[in-house]
Amino acid sequence: MGTMxxxxxxxxxxxxxxxxxxxxxxxLIAVGLALLIRSTVVQAFYIPSGSMEDxxxxxxxxxxxxFIYGAPVGLPVLSEPLFRLxxxxxxxxxxxxxxxxxxxxxxxxxxxCVAVGGQTVQVIDKQLYVxxxxxxxxxxxxxxxxxxxxGAASARDNFGPYRVKADHYFMMGDNRDNSNDSRMFGxxxxxxxxxxxxxxxWSSHLVSGPLYTGLPQxxxxxxxxxxxxxxxxxxxxxxxxxTIIH
Numbered sequence: 001m002g003t004m005x006x007x008x009x010x011x012x013x014x015x016x017x018x019x020x021x022x023x024x025x026x027x028l029i030a031v032g033l034a035l036l037i038r039s040t041v042v043q044a045f046y047i048p049s050g051s052m053e054d055x056x057x058x059x060x061x062x063x064x065x066x067f068i069y070g071a072p073v074g075l076p077v078l079s080e081p082l083f084r085l086x087x088x089x090x091x092x093x094x095x096x097x098x099x100x101x102x103x104x105x106x107x108x109x110x111x112x113c114v115a116v117g118g119q120t121v122q123v124i125d126k127q128l129y130v131x132x133x134x135x136x137x138x139x140x141x142x143x144x145x146x147x148x149x150x151g152a153a154s155a156r157d158n159f160g161p162y163r164v165k166a167d168h169y170f171m172m173g174d175n176r177d178n179s180n181d182s183r184m185f186g187x188x189x190x191x192x193x194x195x196x197x198x199x200x201x202w203s204s205h206l207v208s209g210p211l212y213t214g215l216p217q218x219x220x221x222x223x224x225x226x227x228x229x230x231x232x233x234x235x236x237x238x239x240x241x242x243t244i245i246h
Contacts, residue, residue, distance in 0.1 A: 042063050042064065042065060042066060042067075042195075042198070043063070043064050043066055043194075043195060044061060044062070044063055044064075044201070045061070045062050045063075045064055045098055045108060045110065045197075046059075046060075046061055046062075046225075047059065047060040047061075047062070047110065050175055050178060051111070051173035051174075051175050051178060051179035051180065051181070052096070052110060052111070052112070052173050052174045052175060052179075053142065053174065053175040053178075054140045054141070054142060054174070054175075055096070055112075055138055055140040055141060055174045055245070056096075056110065056174075056197075056200075056245070057203065057205075057237070057240075058205075059203055059204045059205055059237075060200050060202075060203045060240065061200065061201055061202040061203065062197055062198065062199060062200050062201065062245060063198050063199050063201055064098050064194065064195035064196060064197055064198055065195055065196045065198045066194060066195035067087070067088070068087060068088050068089065068195070068196050069087045069088075069089070069090065069091060069193050069194075069195060069196060070084045070085045070086050070087025070088075071084070071085045071087075071194075071195070072084050072085075072191070072193070072194055084191070090116070090190070091113045091116065091169050091193060091196070092113065092116070093113055093114055093115060093116065093119075093130065093135070094112065094113065094114075094246075095112070095113045095196055096110065096111070096112050096113075096196065096197040096245055096246070097110070097111060097112070097113050097169070097171065097188075097193060097194075097195070097196060097197070098110050098193075098194045098195050098196075098197060099111075099169075099171070099188050099192045099193050099194055100192040100194065102185050102186070102188065102192065103185060108194060109171075110197060111171035111172055111173050111179070111181050111182075112138065112171065112172055112173070112174055113169050113170070113171055114128060114130060114135055114170050114171070114172050115130045115135075115164050115169070115170040116164060116168075116169055116170075117164050117165055117166040117167055117168050117169070118163070118164065118166060119131050119163070119164050119170075120132070120160070120161050120162065120163045120164070121159070121160050121161070121162050121163075121164060121170050121182075122159065122160035122161040122162070123155075123156075123157065123158055123159040123160060123183065124158060125148050125157060125158065126143060126148060126157045126176065126177075128172070137174070137176065138174050140174060141174030141175065141176065142174070142175055142176070142177075143176050143177055144175070144177045144178065145177040145178075155183040155184060156176075156177065156183060159183050164187050165187060167189060167190045168187035168188060168189050168190070169182075169187055169188050169190070169193070170182045170187045170188075171187075171188055197245040198244075198245060199242065199243065199244055199245060200240050200241065200242065200243040200245065201241065201242070202236070202241060203236065203237040203240035203241065204228065204232050204235050204236040204237060205235045205236075205237065
């Protein structure tokens with residue numbers, strides 16, 4: 001008489017509660033590490049305006065080094081961080097810096113630092129001077145308006161002299177004639193600095209989608225990206241991928 005094969009318990013082939021717990025723990029750890037890296041080391045940013053052309057274009061996606069200046073720690077809805085981690089150095093003239101807007105809560109801006117606390121800034125007929133010496137426009141920067149506006153009409157072409165306060169930074173766009181920057185809203189305090197632009201990881205020529213007024217800028221940017229998503233591969237600037245920002 002043949003022997004019967006041993007019965008197998010189908011339940012033994014099912015994942016145990018311990019396995020699910022292990023998976024859940026692994027996911028939570030991965031998410032926690034990702035959030036830690038994002039908040040303290042590197043973060044992705046999107047360029048929504050042309051104020052930094054031709055250094056950065058609308059539709060550029062870049063990574064910023066938050067560790068170098070000391071990462072700010074806080075909540076996205078807050079205009080100022082709760083505290084800041086130690087950094088390697090402070091922003092320096094020539095750095096392209098991401099910082100919190102002084103006028104719009106939750107909005108990030110990106111400009112080039114041209115002067116730090118204690119330095120004197122002056123713009124004469126579009127030429128920028130720092131401590132009396134010409135500060136040359138970046139090779140990828142530009143002036144597009146041949147007009148020179150008097151200082152009484154606009155701070156764009158004639159400004160100062162202005163001495164930057166301690167622990168503050170004077171920021172200007174590389175697209176000098178089309179940038180809302182420290183000439184208009186003043187120097188940026190240290191507490192609003194978020195990071196230094198590092199590398200472009202994606203770039204695409206975006207077209208404007210439907211406009212919805214009253215929405216936060218973050219939602220508007222996300223909606224515009226989704227609007228462009230179906231045709232994104234056809235309008236991507238592949239030659240800009242991996243470009244080091246300086």
